Each structure stands twice: as C-alpha cells, then as structure tokens.
Amino acid sequence: MKQPFAALTRLTSAAVLSLALALPALAFDTRATSAYVLDQTTGTVLMSKNGYEPLPPASMSKLMTLYMGFEAVRDGRLDLTERLPVSEHAMSFGGSTMFLDTTDRVTVEDLLRGIIVLSGNDACVVLAEALSPDGTEAGFSRMMTQRAKQLGMENSTFMNSSGWPAAGHRMSMRDLAILAQRLIEDFPEFYPMFAEKEFLFDEKEPANRFNRNPLLGLGIGADGLKTGHTQEAGFGLVGSAKQGDRRVIFVISGLETDRARAEEAEAIVNWSFRQFTQSELVKAGTRLAEAEVWMGSQPTVALVAPQDVSTLVPVLGAEAIDAEVVYNGPIEAPVQAGQVLGELVFSPEGLPEVRVPLVAEQAVERGGFVVRVRTAANLLFQQIVQGPETAM
Incomplete structure (x- = not known):
C-alpha cells in the first residue's frame, strides 16, 4: 500500500x-570571448559566456599562488617578515617581474605585493619553491591543482605558479570567480593589498611599479583583483567592485587590447549595479x-x-x-x-x-x-x- x-x-x-x-534586465553582449559575472552578495550568476570551459588564464592564475601564500602565512608556515632566497630558476623569468636576482633575499610581504601589484613572475616562483613539498615549482603546481579541487574549482589544472604559457595550464572563468570570492571572504586582512595602485620594490626599477588594474581609482568601487595577458589568452581581468551593500565579482578574457579590457570591465561593473537591485x-x-x-x-x-x-x-x-x-x-x-x-x-x-x-x-x-x-x-x-x- x-x-x-x-x-x-x-x-x-x-x-x-x-x-x-x-522584468528581465537588458542582456549584456560582451566582447570578451569568455566571461563570468557573479553578484557575491546574493550568489546570483548574472552572466556566463563559456564560463565552464578550461582556458589559458595567463597571470590571472597567480591568484591561486596568492591564495596558497595567504594560507601559509595564516597557519604559520610562513611569516610576513621572513626573507626567502631567489633561485636561478626564479631569476630566469621575463615578462612582468620584480627584477630579482640570486643575491636577493625578499620578505614574504614584499613577494605578495610584488605578485599583486607588479604581477611578478619571479616573485611567484620564489614563493612556490618555498612552499613546494620538493622545493620545485613543479611540485608546488601539483599542490595548486589539488588545493583548487578542494575549493570547488573543477576545471583548473596548473603547470606553473605564474600563468606563464604552458601546455595544460588551464582555468575556467567560473573557477577564477570562485577563487576571487574565496580570497575576498577568507582573507579580509590581505584583500586591501589588491587595491594598491603602486609598489616600488627596493627602488630598483621605477618603471615597473604600477598596478595594471584599469578600474582602480575610477570611483566605481573597484578594489581588485588581477589582470592577465598572453598572446594565447588575450587580455583578461579578474575584477571586483563594491557599491553600497552589494559586491560584484567578474572575470573576462580574450580581449584584443588592454584598452578593450578596460572598457569592457568598466561596462560590466556599471551594468551589474545599474541593471539589477537587491530585493x-x-x-x-x-x-x-x-x-x-x-x-x-x-x-x-x-x-x-x-x-x-x-x-x-x-x-x-x-x-x-x-x-x-x-x-x-x-x-x-x-x-x-x-x-x-x-x-x-x-x-x-x-x-x-x-x-x-x-x-x-x-x-x-x-x-x-x-x-x-x-x-x-x-x-x-x-x-x-x-x-x-x-x-x-
């Protein structure tokens, strides 16, 4: 029965x-080849364009290195004042760097700022080698992939700590949004670093001291997080902005120029706050x-x-x-x-x-x-x- x-x-x-x-808001037709927009306050996904597809993340994947660095500081495996050595491998990187060499010993705090503000590839490797179980960047990359899965990032595989172009180094836009949200929520003591517009390390290279995030200082509430660019990935940005009680997290990639990235990012922030309201x-x-x-x-x-x-x-x-x-x-x-x-x-x-x-x-x-x-x-x-x- x-x-x-x-x-x-x-x-x-x-x-x-x-x-x-x-009634439905006007759809936003982004020029980015992939995008993901999340209203963090309510958990509402406002846009997903190829959001789950694993793609080359360029320097935006440095956020995973930063997350693991913040964890290490919080649980005592690293101290902000601790000075770490620079290996030849770390010194060998080009692109965006802190211009480190093997004679340097750099504090963890300077390395974190060097990654956030200067997008330092060398700084990523120094931090990676310090935290790696075998002292290599490759070992740290395996740790990154494992930790990402634990955080719910199912479409992320890391081959290095910096986002340097490498076969198989992939993240989805949704995974980057998850990572951004975790950085904001898990590390409020470190998150203000992402809004810093300038960092001059040891007065060595004044030409590389400015944050590349085009939204900082525009008065739209933007306070993070990380730009990225390679020929394969195009121009991208993991961004966040807060207006009133609402915070929006967005990820865009595949733009053709840095100007297009800046325009698209600002337009997405304005659309997110002006076309939607919390009820x-x-x-x-x-x-x-x-x-x-x-x-x-x-x-x-x-x-x-x-x-x-x-x-x-x-x-x-x-x-x-x-x-x-x-x-x-x-x-x-x-x-x-x-x-x-x-x-x-x-x-x-x-x-x-x-x-x-x-x-x-x-x-x-x-x-x-x-x-x-x-x-x-x-x-x-x-x-x-x-x-x-x-x-x-």
Whole structure:
C-alpha cells in the first residue's frame, strides 16, 4: 500500500505569498570571448559566456599562488617578515617581474605585493619553491591543482605558479570567480593589498611599479583583483567592485587590447549595479505554508523562512509572479523545531531559479494511541470511499 506521507505536495505562493519581481534586465553582449559575472552578495550568476570551459588564464592564475601564500602565512608556515632566497630558476623569468636576482633575499610581504601589484613572475616562483613539498615549482603546481579541487574549482589544472604559457595550464572563468570570492571572504586582512595602485620594490626599477588594474581609482568601487595577458589568452581581468551593500565579482578574457579590457570591465561593473537591485522578499520567521503532519500530536506544522530572504532582480519594470512552497507531505511525525521540511522556489525572469530552505516553526510530537487509531480509521474510510484499487 502506498504510504500517505510519500505523496508530493506543491503549493503555489498565491495562497501564501506575493512577490513583486522585475522584468528581465537588458542582456549584456560582451566582447570578451569568455566571461563570468557573479553578484557575491546574493550568489546570483548574472552572466556566463563559456564560463565552464578550461582556458589559458595567463597571470590571472597567480591568484591561486596568492591564495596558497595567504594560507601559509595564516597557519604559520610562513611569516610576513621572513626573507626567502631567489633561485636561478626564479631569476630566469621575463615578462612582468620584480627584477630579482640570486643575491636577493625578499620578505614574504614584499613577494605578495610584488605578485599583486607588479604581477611578478619571479616573485611567484620564489614563493612556490618555498612552499613546494620538493622545493620545485613543479611540485608546488601539483599542490595548486589539488588545493583548487578542494575549493570547488573543477576545471583548473596548473603547470606553473605564474600563468606563464604552458601546455595544460588551464582555468575556467567560473573557477577564477570562485577563487576571487574565496580570497575576498577568507582573507579580509590581505584583500586591501589588491587595491594598491603602486609598489616600488627596493627602488630598483621605477618603471615597473604600477598596478595594471584599469578600474582602480575610477570611483566605481573597484578594489581588485588581477589582470592577465598572453598572446594565447588575450587580455583578461579578474575584477571586483563594491557599491553600497552589494559586491560584484567578474572575470573576462580574450580581449584584443588592454584598452578593450578596460572598457569592457568598466561596462560590466556599471551594468551589474545599474541593471539589477537587491530585493528583500521574506523576513525571517514568516509563515509561508502549513504542512499536514502524519501521525502527529498536531495536524499541521508551519513552514517558515529561517532567515531573511533576499535576491537580485532586474530593475526594469515590475510585475507580481508566483512562487511555490514545495515539500514531501504529509510529513511524518515526530518533527523537530527548525527541521528542514521544504523549499521556497521562485524564478526571477531572466535569472537562475532560487531555492530557499523552509523549516518547521515548532516541534510536533508523535501522536498517542487515540491519534493513531483515528488516523488508521480515516485511512480505512478513504480506501473504502475511493475503491479497492487505491489500496494497492
């Protein structure tokens, strides 16, 4: 016999909730060959263009080296004032560098700034060799790949610490956005370094002292993170900007010039903040539905939002749309207060579906003898009324 609590119950929000959500925002047609835009505050993906495809990340992959360097400082494997030696391998790199040589011993703090502000390939190798299990950059690269997987970056494989062109050195735009979010959230003590516009190391090479991030200083809230450029990857940028209570993270790649990169990055920031707004939908504790309880001391239990629910919505126009409260019911007793019993599901036009867990407002104990007898009698009566075929 089919158990009554196995039935799927779907309640439209028309009975319990009215949500005023906006019409779809105007789509952004980016010139980048790949892009990913995330509203960090709500977790809403605003754009994904080839976002999951593993691509050459150029110097943007230096963010992974920085993440592992920050971890090492936090857990005591490195100290910011510790001076690290420069190997011949590190000194051999061209491109963007701190112009280090084997006579230098550089503090960890200077190396971190050298990577962030100057995009120093040599600084990456010095840090990599210090943290590698076998003292080599290759060993550190394997560590990078393993740690990336642990952080949820499924489309990232590292062959070096700097993003120097190499077969198989790949990251997806989504992975870079995940990494940017982790850097911002996990290391607030270090994140302000990404907004520094200038770093002159030891007054050696004043020509290479400026941050290449074109958005810093434009007054649009930009405060990070990393540019990248190789012939294979084109011009790219992992960026972030905060305006008010909202923060946006974006990744673009494949632009033809640094000017195009700057223009596209600024346009994406403006689009993200001007075409979308954060809207509070439900207050914590709001009753959204009453779910029937099977064999309980009470016939129903209220489903409530455990915390305030807000989402990102387009700003053009507004119209009411239905949401749904979805749960498997009747719910079998006993029920614990705060137990997750269902979801609030809604889909703002043009944005991904949002699913918010709903919990029991109060506990419902299992019913006593009288309740069990009454429930069994009601079930038997329903089977008689509906016919013998429903009993199977």
